[in-house]
Amino acid sequence: MTTIRHHIPDTMLDAYRAGTLPHAFGVVVAAHLSLCDQCRALQEAGDMIGGALLQDSAGSALRADARERMMAALDAPPPRPPLRVSGPFPSAVMDELDGKPPRWRMLGGGIRQQLLSADSEGALRLLYIPPGKAVPEHGHRGQELTLVLQGSFSDAAGAFHRGDVEAAHDEIDHQPVAGPGEPCICLAATDAPLRFHALIPRLLQPIFRI
Ligand SMILES: [Zn+2]
Known part of the structure; x- marks a missing residue:
């Protein structure tokens, strides 16, 4: 396993412990905890x-x-504690999947997603990005917490591998690009719709609830 370099922000870990994190973010934290000895x-x-x-x-x-x-x-x-990990998916993710493999929906450009949950506090999704493919550049209206489960991606903030989390907020625009090798699978929580710069992703947003 690669060394985890990007961890859950301490404030979010505090909120998780206090039980005040929205569900979507709590699942990302729980999944990171099952992969990260340091945060656990x-x-x-x-x-x-x-x-x-x-x-x-x-x-x-x-x-x-x-x-x-x-x-x-x-x-x-x-x-x-004993770790339950099924392939790339920690138990917190398997619970969201009801123990079944993901049912991907195509987003275009080979990128796929499965929406796991969505409520007024946030949305949780799995993303599948083929090697070398880029997610359309986007900004954020709120917070985005992304955990790498397989493969890697990189953006201006650095390279993110299995177990790494990237916390983005409304001042960050980024265009994550999947690394070579395995497809990149990420677990992403958002508390507001993303802001895409290009027209086509913007048109697709209501359909895929990104
Ligand atoms: Zn950690």
């Missing part, structure tokens, strides 16, 4: 001490190094 250790440590360290009122100076200090405080790795 943080999560378990946070559970043990009630989040007191991360939520200390001393403010941002403490928060900035809370992750490092908590990792250092863990002199022994906590026991790991």
